[in-house]
Amino acid sequence: MISEGLVTLAVLSLLAVVIVLSTLIVLIRGVRSHEQRRRERTAEPVRGLLFELLCAEGDEQNRLLERLAAIDRRAWSALEPHVAELLEKVSGGARTALIRLYGLRGATAAAVTDLTRHSAVRRGRAAQVLGRLAHTPAVPTLCRLLDDRDPEVRRAAARALGRCRDPAAVPYLLACLTGPRTVPPGVVTHALSALGPEGMRSVAVGLDHPEHLARAVAVEVLGETGAVSRTAEVVHALRADTHAEVRIRAARALGRLGMPDGLEPLLAAVPPGRPVALRIVAVSALGSLGAVAATPRLAALLDDTDPHVAATAARALLRLGPQGEAALRSAADGSRPDGRAAAHARAALAEAAVGGTRLDVRAEVAL
C-alpha cells in the first residue's frame, strides 16, 4: 500500500515541476518578446531609409544604396528580416534594389558560404535567402542540399530551386522524391511549377523517369502549369504508363490543359473495367475539357454501377453547357429502366439550381 506521505510528496513534486515549467515558458516568451521589440526599435530608424530606397530611382537610388550598405551590423541584422520579406512582395526596380543591397552588404556571398555550414539552421536560412534572391550561381550547391541530412534543409533547398527558376535543377528535384533522404511531393511539385515555361521541357523528360512517383509529379506539374505544348506527352502517359497513379494524374492534367487532343484518350479511360479512381478523374476531366462530343458517353455513364462515377458524370455534363444540360434533363425524366440515371441527373440539376456546379470533390479526394 502506498503511504499518504508518498502521495503528498509526489503531488508536491508534480506541482513544483509544473510551476518551474510554467515560469520557464513565461520567461522564454518574455525574453523573445523583449528581443523582438529591441530589434524593431533598432530597425525603425533605417526602415524609413529602406522604403525610400524602394521608391527611389537612378542616382537617388544609388545614394540610398550606399547609405544602407554602410549601416552598422546591429542595424543590418535588425533590418535584414524586413528586406528578406520584402524581396517577395515587391517587383521591378524595387526588387532589383534589394538584390543589389544584399550584394553590397556581402550578405549574398555570406549566404553562399552558409550553405555548407555545420549548423542546419544556417544552411536552411541561407537556402531560403538565396532562393528569395533567385541567386542562380548557387543552384549546384542547392541541388546538393536536396540530399542534406536535415529534412528542413532539403525542403528549403527545393523551394529555393523553384524560386531560382533554373531548369538544370529539374532532374535533381525529381530524384529527391525517392531514396533515403526525400523531399515531400507537394514541395517538389510547387518548386517545379515555379520554374515557369522554360522549365517544362525538362519536366516533360521526367515522364520517362524510372520511379513512378517522379513521373506522377512531372505530369501533375505539366497540367498545373498549363503546359499545352506538352499535351502529346501527357496523352502518352495516360495511355501507356504502367502505374495507375501516373495515369490518374495524366487524366487530370489533360482536363486542365483543355486541348482537343485530350478528348479521345480521356474517353478511352472511362469505360467500366478501368480503375475506379481513374474513371472518376477522367470523367471529371471531360467536363473540364468542355467538349460537347463527350456528351453521349457521359450521359451513358449516368447509370454506371459505381455511384461516384455516375455522380461525376452528371456534374461533368453540367459543365458542357446547354447540350450537357439537355442530356441531364432527358435522363431526369426517368425513362431509363433502373432510375439511377434519373436520380443522378436530378441531383446535378438541383445543385446547379442552388448555386452552380461543385468541384468534383470526390475525384480530388480519391488522389
Add this chain to the structure above:
Amino acid sequence: MARVLIADDDADIRDLVAFKLTQSGHEVIAVEDGMAALRAVREQPPDLALLDIRMPGMSGLDVCRELRAAAETANLPVIMITARSQEGDVEIGFEAGADDYIIKPFSPRELSSRVNAVLTRVER
C-alpha cells in the same frame, strides 16, 4: 491630393504603400485589419481604399461588401491587394465590388499609378 486608406496586416507592405502614396502627395490612413478599416472610413472618409484581401478576422472582401452595402460608401473606389498565389481571389474581389486590383509582388511605382488612375477615373 486625395485621402487614401490602406488596410493590410503586413506592416512592411502597409508602411511601404503609405510611404509611396505620401511621397506622391496623398494623405494616407494606414490600418491593420478590416474592422479598423471600417472605423477609419466612418471617422475620416477617404477618397479611395486599398484593401488586402487576406486579413485576419474581417477580410478585405468583407470590408468591400460592407462598403458597397452602405449608401454613403457605395461609390467609394476600392482597389484590392492580393498575392500571386491567390489570383483566384481577383474574380471574387470584382464580385464584391472592387474597382481594380494589385497583385503582390508589385512595384511601388505601379501601385501609385494605379491609385492615380482610379482617382482620375472617379473624378471624371
